[in-house]
Amino acid sequence: MKDFAKKTLHSTATEAATIAKLADVKKLIIGHFSARYNDASLFEREAKRVFENTVAAKEGKTYKV
Numbered sequence: 001m002k003d004f005a006k007k008t009l010h011s012t013a014t015e016a017a018t019i020a021k022l023a024d025v026k027k028l029i030i031g032h033f034s035a036r037y038n039d040a041s042l043f044e045r046e047a048k049r050v051f052e053n054t055v056a057a058k059e060g061k062t063y064k065v
Contacts, residue, residue: 013030013044013046013054016030016047017046017054018050021051027054028047029057030054030055030056031056031057
């Protein structure tokens with residue numbers, strides 16, 4: 001998916017997690033998923049391999065920052 005992400009000017013979940021880790025943030029909330037993906041937990045699991053405190057955003061849920 002890395003090539004497709006680059007082509008569409010997006011980051012992969014791993015890239016987002018790496019940036020979060022380097023930036024020393026407390027939590028990563030990943031979102032902006034294409035409608036072609038039915039299960040955002042795949043992205044969450046991918047990111048958690050690099051940055052454990054990651055959640056996949058859920059539509060309609062409110063997040064405190």
